[in-house]
Amino acid sequence: MSFHILSEAKKIAKITLVGEIDSLSAREFQKEIEKLATGSPDELILYVENLTFISSAGLRVLIFAKQKMGTNLAIYIVKPQESVLETLEKTGLQHSVNIVDQYL
Amino acid sequence: MSFHILSEAKKIAKITLVGEIDSLSAREFQKEIEKLATGSPDELILYVENLTFISSAGLRVLIFAKQKMGTNLAIYIVKPQESVLETLEKTGLQHSVNIVDQYL
Amino acid sequence: MERKTFPGTLDSLEGIRQEVKEESQRVGLSKKATYNLLLAIDEIATNIIMHGYEENDKSGVIDLQIDHRDNQIEVTLEDDAPPFDPLQHTLPTEEFFNKPLEERPIGGMGIHLTINAVDKFRYEFANQRNRNIFVVKVGDA
Amino acid sequence: MERKTFPGTLDSLEGIRQEVKEESQRVGLSKKATYNLLLAIDEIATNIIMHGYEENDKSGVIDLQIDHRDNQIEVTLEDDAPPFDPLQHTLPTEEFFNKPLEERPIGGMGIHLTINAVDKFRYEFANQRNRNIFVVKVGDA
Ligand SMILES: Nc1ncnc2c1ncn2[C@@H]1O[C@H](COP(=O)(O)OP(=O)(O)O)[C@@H](O)[C@H]1O
Ligand SMILES: Nc1ncnc2c1ncn2[C@@H]1O[C@H](COP(=O)(O)OP(=O)(O)O)[C@@H](O)[C@H]1O
Numbered sequence: 115m116s117f118h119i120l121s122e123a124k125k126i127a128k129i130t131l132v133g134e135i136d137s138l139s140a141r142e143f144q145k146e147i148e149k150l151a152t153g154s155p156d157e158l159i160l161y162v163e164n165l166t167f168i169s170s171a172g173l174r175v176l177i178f179a180k181q182k183m184g185t186n187l188a189i190y191i192v193k194p195q196e197s198v199l200e201t202l203e204k205t206g207l208q209h210s211v212n213i214v215d216q217y218l
Numbered sequence: 219m220s221f222h223i224l225s226e227a228k229k230i231a232k233i234t235l236v237g238e239i240d241s242l243s244a245r246e247f248q249k250e251i252e253k254l255a256t257g258s259p260d261e262l263i264l265y266v267e268n269l270t271f272i273s274s275a276g277l278r279v280l281i282f283a284k285q286k287m288g289t290n291l292a293i294y295i296v297k298p299q300e301s302v303l304e305t306l307e308k309t310g311l312q313h314s315v316n317i318v319d320q321y322l
Numbered sequence: 323m324e325r326k327t328f329p330g331t332l333d334s335l336e337g338i339r340q341e342v343k344e345e346s347q348r349v350g351l352s353k354k355a356t357y358n359l360l361l362a363i364d365e366i367a368t369n370i371i372m373h374g375y376e377e378n379d380k381s382g383v384i385d386l387q388i389d390h391r392d393n394q395i396e397v398t399l400e401d402d403a404p405p406f407d408p409l410q411h412t413l414p415t416e417e418f419f420n421k422p423l424e425e426r427p428i429g430g431m432g433i434h435l436t437i438n439a440v441d442k443f444r445y446e447f448a449n450q451r452n453r454n455i456f457v458v459k460v461g462d463a
Numbered sequence: 464m465e466r467k468t469f470p471g472t473l474d475s476l477e478g479i480r481q482e483v484k485e486e487s488q489r490v491g492l493s494k495k496a497t498y499n500l501l502l503a504i505d506e507i508a509t510n511i512i513m514h515g516y517e518e519n520d521k522s523g524v525i526d527l528q529i530d531h532r533d534n535q536i537e538v539t540l541e542d543d544a545p546p547f548d549p550l551q552h553t554l555p556t557e558e559f560f561n562k563p564l565e566e567r568p569i570g571g572m573g574i575h576l577t578i579n580a581v582d583k584f585r586y587e588f589a590n591q592r593n594r595n596i597f598v599v600k601v602g603d604a
Contacts, residue, residue, distance in 0.1 A: 116336075117243035118236040121250050123257045125229050132222040136480075137509040138473040139221035146225050153227045167480075167498070169505045170572040180564040197498045204579055205572045206560030216320060220477075240339075241368040242332040271339075271357070273364045274431040284423040301357045308438055309431045310419030 127155040132164045135172035143175045151182045158183065159217050163193040173205055180210065190217050231259040236268040239276035247276060251283045259287060263321050267297040277309055284314065294321050330375045330382045330401060338367055338386055342397055345388045349395060351460050358439035359397065359458050365432035366399060366408065366454045374403025374452070390460070394441075397456045405452060407445045408433045471516045471523045471542060479508055479527055483538055486529045490536055492601050499580035500599050504538060506573035507549065507595045515544025515593070531601070535582075538597045546593060548586045549574045 127150040135143060150158070158179055180187055189211040194202065202208045231254040239247060254262070262283055284291055293315040298306065306312045326341060328334035339360045346356040367384055375382050385400040414430050437443050442457035467482060469475035480501045487497040508525055516523050526541040555571050578584050583598035 116237040117239060117246065118234075119246055119250055120234040120236075121232065121254060123229065123231045123254050123259060125227065127227045128225060130222075130224040132224075133220040134477070134480075135221060136473075136476045136505050137513065138476055142221065142223055146223055150225060150227050155227060167501070167505075169502060169509065170570070170576055171509060173572060174569050177564045177567055177569050181569070185563075185565045197495065197502075201502070201576065204576060206562070207564070209561065210564040218321070238336070238339075240332075240335045240364050241372065242335055271360070271364075273361060273368065274429070274435055275368060277431060278428050281423045281426055281428050285428070289424045301354065301361075305361070305435065308435060310421070311423070313420065314423040 124156040125153060126157045126159060127153065128159045128161065130161040130164075134167035135165065135175075136167070136169045137171035140169070140171035140175055143172060144178060147175060147179045147182065151179070155183060155187065157188045157190065159190045159192060161192045162195070162198060165198055166195065168198050168201055170205070173201070173207060176207060176211065188212065190214055192217050228260040229257060230261045230263060231257065232263045232265065234265040234268075238271035239269065239279075240271070240273045241275035244273070244275035244279050247279045248282060251279060251286065255283070255286045259291065261292045261294065262287065263294045263296060265296045266299070266302060269302055270299065272302050272305055274309070277305070277311060280311060280315065292316065294318055296321050326386045328384045328386060330371050330384050330403075332368070332371055334371075334384060335364055335367055338384070338399075339364055341386060342388060345390065346395060346458075349390045349460055351395060351458065355458050355460075359395070359456060362436040362439040362443065362456050363397060363399065365436045366456075369406075369408070369432055370399065370401045370403055370452070370454075374401055374406060378404055380404075393461055394457055394459050399454045400451045402451055405447045407447070408436065408454070409443070409445050413437070467527045469525045469527060471512050471525050471544075473509070473512055475512075475525060476505055476508055479525065479540075480505055482527060483529060486531065487536060487599075490531045490601050492536060492599065496599055496601075500536070500538065500597060503577040503580040503584065503597050504540065506577045507540060507597075510547075510549070510573055511540065511542045511544055511593070511595075515542055515547060519545055521545075534602055535598055535600050540595045541592045543592055546588045548588070549577065549595070550584070550586050554578070 129146060176189065180189065191211050191213050193215060194213060233250060280293065284293065295315050295317045297319060298317060328338055342360055342363055343356060346359060370384055380403060382402040387398040389396045411433055413434050440456045441459050444455040446453040469479055483501055483504055484497060487500060511525055521544060523543040528539040530537045552574055554575050581597045581599050585596040587594040
């Protein structure tokens with residue numbers, strides 16, 4: 115019979131980041147991560163299309179998220195702007211997160 | 219400060235359906251829904267781009283899902299083929315599910 | 323086409339659809355009309371198997387006959403289950419279809435889909451058999 | 464530009480970036496070079512505030528000076544925290560950046576990003592003050 119079914123269930127945490135993340139605003143980002151971590155998500159999806167600036171303080175939060183939410187946490191970064199992408203690349207984060215145009 | 223953060227956490231169940239759903243294969247679909255229902259997902263996302271046939275037996279499973287997983291369950295049907303879409307419309311299901319090109 | 327006999331079980335559905343599909347393609351029926359014809363036949367065949375045979379603790383066959391003439395394709399399903407005329411069955415109303423899913427009965431869509439899917443749908447009880455007949459014009463857009 | 468003085472607190476960062484951004488745009492620095500300059504300045508200013516003042520339980524100011532001459536833009540940050548030369552700090556190695564996130568220390572990226580982001584980065588200790596100087600050529604692609 116030509117029928118095929120695939121399924122998966124998971125907990126996801128979605129965050130939309132808009133504007134600039136420096137050491138000040140990174141604190142809000144961190145608080146949000148801490149809040150979401152209590153639900154032990156399997157995936158963290160960051161919508162960053164309208165994130166215009168991220169300093170290393172923002173990257174620290176990503177590393178914190180991975181360490182806090184567990185090694186199995188898959189991080190998706192959806193549609194980073196070029197400068198944000200470059201910063202992820204210069205700091206090796208692109209090896210540990212999934213940079214995508216669209217979350218499926 | 220020009221920074222804005224939005225977040226949400228939820229349980230999602232993803233099912234990819236490939237091929238034909240008639241009254242025989244609908245049973246597999248139903249079993250999968252029953253399995254996923256134990257996790258009480260908030261959203262059920264059906265990837266149906268490669269679903270080429272669905273009879274009312276398949277639609278029954280969708281109604282069953284809504285009744286079994288709770289009224290708050292949001293159902294997303296991603297990329298239905300034209301005939302599948304027509305069947306959803308002819309049976310009024312398009313009012314109760316979200317038919318989308320892409321799940322965000 | 324000569325008559326083909328299928329066991330009245332769910333695993334016959336795919337083969338029935340396959341036969342009708344091949345013949346429809348052979349005579350040049352459009353993709354959309356073919357899909358709808360297959361849907362109608364699948365719905366009625368399912369009802370024969372589930373409501374006609376299984377719910378009556380009976381087993382039996384479904385005979386499939388496909389004829390092509392006068393620019394139309396005519397498919398006939400015959401079975402030995404208790405007489406049932408789908409056209410006598412009360413169809414769901416507009417109101418039914420507008421109900422939220424959680425308030426709807428879980429079934430009741432098959433005959434509605436069938437009637438909407440073909441140009442003509444006919445039922446006969448002849449020689450002690452149910453005869454469901456589906457007619458689709460060939461050469462329509 | 465005349466010198467501007469900001470409190471050595473995190474809520475000054477945005478204003479510092481804003482000043483540098485406006486001047487960079489005024490002299491025609493490319494979008495990309497401007498972004499990188501802002502990043503470098505933000506990283507060092509953060510370090511002054513967090514490591515220089517806060518961790519030493521001190522408070523103080525950051526003075527910002529922007530000069531444009533010889534086709535280059537030169538930004539200077541001056542502070543009164545204990546002397547610290549970022550260029551003497553051991554930078555993370557290639558190996559560090561290739562580690563999976565769960566095995567990495569959580570910080571240590573700021574000075575690396577700073578040095579990579581501008582054409583020249585200089586540190587001086589003069590008049591009992593830290594002076595961090597960022598130089599970017601204008602008119603580059
Ligand atoms: N061949 C049949 N024999 C007896 N009853 C039938 C038959 N076909 C349909 N029915 C009755 O008609 C009802 C409506 O059929 P249908 O519209 O196909 O929806 P569903 O089969 O999903 O309930 C069925 O629930 C059944 O009670
Ligand atoms: N102005 C400063 N005063 C004292 N120590 C500093 C200063 N700037 C940086 N440091 C030290 O250098 C280290 C590396 O800095 P950096 O690369 O910016 O990463 P991070 O600040 O994220 O740790 C800091 O952790 C801190 O120990």
